[in-house]
Amino acid sequence: MNILIIDAQGGGVGRQLVAAAKEAAPGARVTAVGTNTSATAAMLKAGADSAATGENAVVVACRSADVIMGPLGVAIPDSLLGEVTPAMASAVGGSRAVRILIPFSGCDNIVVGVGEASMGKLIELAKDELLKLVRA
Secondary structure, eight states: OEEEEEEOTTOHHHHHHHHHHHHHOTTSEEEEEESSHHHHHHHHHTTOSEEEESHHHHHHHHHHOSEEEEEGGGGSTTHHHHTSOHHHHHHHHHOSSEEEEEOOOBTTBOOOSSOOOOHHHHHHHHHHHHHHHHHO
C-alpha cells in the first residue's frame, strides 16, 4: 500500500498523520509531500519513507498513491493560505486513491456539520479510517 501525505505551512498536521499512518499500516510505504520545505521536513522527521516538495511532486505522487491523507484544503485550489495550487488540488481530486482528509475549519475554509474536535481527535479518526482500509 502506498500512502501519500500532503501538508502545507509548518507540516504539523502532516507530521501527526505520518506517525499515525506508520502505526496503523506498518508495512505501507509512506510518502510525504509538502507544499514548502518546512512542511516536508516536519513529515520526514516524523518517519516518512520518502519526501519531496512542491507542486510537481504532489502531481506525480498522486498518480501512484493508494491512499491520500492531509487537511481538507489539499483538495481545494488556493487554500491553506494560497499554498495549494489548482494543479495540486486537481491531482488530489482526480487521483484513483482513497482520500482521508482532515475536516477542520481555517485558512479561508469553513467546514460545518463535523462538530468540534481537537486536532488529536481528528488525527485519531483519520487513523481509524486507514485501519479499516488496511484490514479490508
